[in-house]
Amino acid sequence: MSKGQIILHHYPQSPVTEKVRVVLGMKSLSWKSVEIPRLPPKPNLMPLTGGYRLTPVMQIGADIYCDTKCIIRELERRHPDPTLFPGGAYGMAWGVGQWTDGPLFTDVITVALVEMAPNMPPEFLADRGPLYFGPDFSLEDIKSKYTDALVNIRAQFGWFDERLKQRDFMLGAEPGLPDALAYYLVWFLRDRMADGDRFLSQFESLIGWEQRVKAIGHGTPEEFSDLDALAIAKAAEPETPEQRDPGDPSGLDVGMAVTIAPASGGPRVVGTVRSLSPDQIAILRTDTQVGQVCVHFPRMGYRVTPA
Numbered sequence: 132m133s134k135g136q137i138i139l140h141h142y143p144q145s146p147v148t149e150k151v152r153v154v155l156g157m158k159s160l161s162w163k164s165v166e167i168p169r170l171p172p173k174p175n176l177m178p179l180t181g182g183y184r185l186t187p188v189m190q191i192g193a194d195i196y197c198d199t200k201c202i203i204r205e206l207e208r209r210h211p212d213p214t215l216f217p218g219g220a221y222g223m224a225w226g227v228g229q230w231t232d233g234p235l236f237t238d239v240i241t242v243a244l245v246e247m248a249p250n251m252p253p254e255f256l257a258d259r260g261p262l263y264f265g266p267d268f269s270l271e272d273i274k275s276k277y278t279d280a281l282v283n284i285r286a287q288f289g290w291f292d293e294r295l296k297q298r299d300f301m302l303g304a305e306p307g308l309p310d311a312l313a314y315y316l317v318w319f320l321r322d323r324m325a326d327g328d329r330f331l332s333q334f335e336s337l338i339g340w341e342q343r344v345k346a347i348g349h350g351t352p353e354e355f356s357d358l359d360a361l362a363i364a365k366a367a368e369p370e371t372p373e374q375r376d377p378g379d380p381s382g383l384d385v386g387m388a389v390t391i392a393p394a395s396g397g398p399r400v401v402g403t404v405r406s407l408s409p410d411q412i413a414i415l416r417t418d419t420q421v422g423q424v425c426v427h428f429p430r431m432g433y434r435v436t437p438a
């Protein structure tokens with residue numbers, strides 16, 4: 132396996148992964164595709180992440196990248212050409228993600244969950260309901276929010292549509308990060324909403340753009356086994372260099388023992404800080420199956436506490 136080989140742990144139906152698959156397409160990358168279960172336990176993913184269970188996860192040797200923010204940033208770092216920021220749109224484009232992955236995602240998942248609920252296996256609803264709406268989740272409550280969510284989506288997809296009236300992609304003539312951030316939500320809604328085609332037909336420019344982003348594809352994926360992915364991690368050493376961040380407001384430093392979990396909840400991953408920056412934290416941990424791995428997380432949206 133070549134050095135730097137990208138391995139993506141995901142499943143085809145995952146909307147959040149569609150964002151990464153589109154980025155892989157924009158960069159025309161070859162990658163290995165490991166299909167993981169849609170529900171925990173995920174026994175052949177946990178040795179890599181140390182407990183983080185969300186989808187997708189990217190692996191490069193013994194470096195493991197959790198969360199799409201972290202994955203996409205690393206793909207841009209390793210494969211800067213073509214850039215995800217054509218025309219120099221650095222910085223603010225990540226802020227767009229805080230909107231699309233935040234309030235807009237909540238509106239879309241509200242509609243999608245209500246649409247899917249009648250055909251959803253009870254164990255799937257019991258997992259996804261609290262995952263997205265918190266421990267007090269009730270389907271009745273979410274159903275009562277359906278129409279408001281659709282009203283919100285109509286306004287926000289309308290902003291995408293307005294933006295696309297005079298350009299092929301969100302930033303101009305070339306595709307970039309904001310296209311991936313918007314596209315996965317349109318892809319998700321069209322797939323999960325029974326009346327999705329009719330609902331989306333009101334956004335004329337968005338539909339043309341959707342076809343253009345779809346045509347970019349996903350790069351060149353190749354099916355790969357989860358056990359082979361574990362063997363690759365075991366045979367490799369983490370390649371993340373030590374990096375300090377003297378300005379870190381929480382006083383974290385390289386070598387400290389910490390736990391990391393999504394701020395919304397979930398299992399905590401335990402390790403020793405290896406690398407810090409305003410955007411990311413990476414920790415070293417040792418696993419009986421794969422040996423030492425370095426697990427990367429974004430700072431935004433994750434809670435880091437002393438172990």
Ligand SMILES: N[C@@H](CCC(=O)N[C@@H](CS)C(=O)NCC(=O)O)C(=O)O
Nearest residue numbers: 145146147169184185186198199200
């Ligand atoms: N902030 C995370 C969110 C990831 C997320 O919620 N992914 C969904 C799949 S689309 C998920 O993990 N669902 C539960 C699961 O796969 O176990 C990211 O950007 O990667």
